[in-house]
Amino acid sequence: MSTTVGAPITDNKPQNKTMVLNMGPQHPSTHGVLRVILELDGEVVLKAEPVIGYLHTGIEKNCENLTYSQCIPLTDRIDYLANLSNNLGYCLAVEKLADIEVPKRAQYIRVLLTELTRISSHLVWLGTHAIDLGAMSVFLYCFREREEILKILEAISGQRMMTSYFRIGGLALEPPPGYLEWISKFLDTLPGHVAEYEDLLTENPIWKLRTQGVGVLKLDDAIAMAVSGPSLRGSGSDYDVRKYFPYSSYDEFDFKVQTQTAGDVYARYQVRVAEIKESAKICKQAIKKIPPQGPFRAEVRGLVPPSREEMKTSIEGLIYHFKIWTEGITPPPGEVYQAIESPRGEVGFFVVSDGSNRPYRVKMRAPSFVNLQALPHLVVGKLIADVVASIGTIDIVLGEVDR
């Protein structure tokens, strides 16, 4: 299939027999403002061309004019379904640059919350994907559970979606009392709900008809296009940043990377549903590991704000507090690349410091952007309905595609 992608229309399909259809940027199932120009012969897609840029926000450029900690709220807005993953990626990058060691307690809480975010992001994906293929109810069931996660995030960070909870050197604030009980209560109910979605979809003959053998992405093609995340793992690779390049103490957790070999929409569906369950397991381990007391921020003079108490009681603390919140931190000159596994794939932050209080350059490797280039490979030669299934299955967030 990949040979026909982007190829000019051959003579046996004259121009006047095809129809050019603009799917998007305002279309119910392009998940935002993606525009796909489709060339159709009847219902068969001859050529598909994704057009992006309708949600360009200039976040990368904006970061160059902000201090290091001011960039964190912007990272929330890139992938607005998995904000904490982006927070984590950026914070880890700056911590690597400034060589800050984060206390274990903060690392475990980071793991717990990013895995919760992964569950919530996959739930949104499952719901919207199902509604794209006509199964309405799954959408509302998924959002019911996601709502609970958002409530937990709100209790912890004060914000439902734009959390900005991870800070350079640790967390923004001490989590509220009882949050671990709340999360474990939620995690206890989750398997039952996931079973509910699977009852509606996994063995449903119509769901199988619509997803099996549709949007097949071969492993070689996927690797050649640098596809990552569940989209890659559905094609047979077991590449997962959490396993290959562990960060934030992921090497201390016991989890399996979920893979499928078929490479079709159904395989990716199976991978993501299995990842929801696997993330719940990681969360449970994290809850066991998190010590009830302890620092939630590193204690590094001049790079991480001192604790509230220290700021009020010691003159040195007050000075550092003032300096950090007025001029920001100044990591040493250098450049780092830090990758993490977001729900969509490998999110990478490339941060360059010139020794000033603002990053010289922040470059994001956005998995949605990279994965989107697989779309034409998935749909050429298929029907319009498969385009919808394929856009859903690569799980793009347009905020991340355009940045």
Add this chain to the structure above:
Amino acid sequence: MEFVTHHPVLVVSLIKIAIALFVVMTALAYLTWFERKVVARIQSRWGPYWVGPHGLLQPLADGIKFLFKEDIVPPAADKISYVLAPFLALALALTTLALIPIGPATISILGQPTQLVISHSNVALILLFAISSIGIYAVVLAGWSSNSKYPLMGGLRSSAQMISYEVSLTLSVVGVLLIAGSFDFYDIVGGQSGHWVHVIPKWHIFPQILGFICYLTAAIAETNRVPFDLPEAETELVAGFHTEYSSFKFAMFFMAEYANMITVSCLATLLFLGGWLSPFPETGAWRWQLYLPAAGLIIAGIGLIVGGLRGVQLSAKLVFPVLGIVCLGVGYLCTLPGVMPVIQGPFWFTAKVFFLLFFYVWARGTLPRFRYDQLMSFGWKFLLPLSLINLVVTSLVVVLRLR
């Protein structure tokens, strides 16, 4: 007055049409309310709630909204066909209902023998199919005259789908016709009276179970409902053939769709479920069944009064008890000897149609959508052979029995 005595048939027909139109239009409106409520229950949410008690005035609000929206005719549209299409759709959908009897031929109202049908014909079934087939033109015209790509594709899909499934629909009915030996609904329903072993009613659904399944499937496809709602597959074709329609023209397509749902449900009731016949034998021991309509109304009335008084909304507290008292009153009326025999037929007929409509809504809340090619191959390669087999077996049995 002279006119009335000279043209009794005309006057009676006009009265019947007025009543039927009122009942059907109200039923259409509340079918949307019912669908939204049931789907909401399936999806664990409330559904319409704020316009009137439990959203009971929602259909009215929707209607008013449709009336006051701007009526847009796209500049490039073919004006005549564009305007004609919705009228055609609704008019034809409502016309078919004129042929459907809702009670036995031998009842008397106010001492006059009256038929509970607007137009009695001895080839009613053929007429009905003929009229509903013209309905496809409305869809084709709407899709073509909008001069837009999504409606065009929706129109193409619709016409292909409706023509394909019309074949299976008609063939699945032929089995019943062979057994009944008539096109007249009175004869068809009359042939279903009586019981096997004193308990199982002699409805056509039992010998014709295959035909019934074929009919139901084809009927869902014929009315473009989930899982065969491709012509208006929201996530693929925006809104299908009526994408460009707004205001009341859109409402007409909407009403036509629901009217068609009612028609095919009525037809299924008449052909397979014994029409207005009670499922119980009409012997002395079963005489209590005559009180069922009254009992149902009285239970509903008590439920409304109790539920209304316990309700949270003030409007519910005021309106529901009144409705409940009305129900009780009508329930009492149903026990009067003059009314009781008249009400039996319509009661059972409505109950069966209601059950089928619930089935429709249930499917919508549960199933994903087929793909276009899968839909066509399902229709031609599975449903059509199945109904042909049913036809052949039925003919063999009928012929052997005649010998």
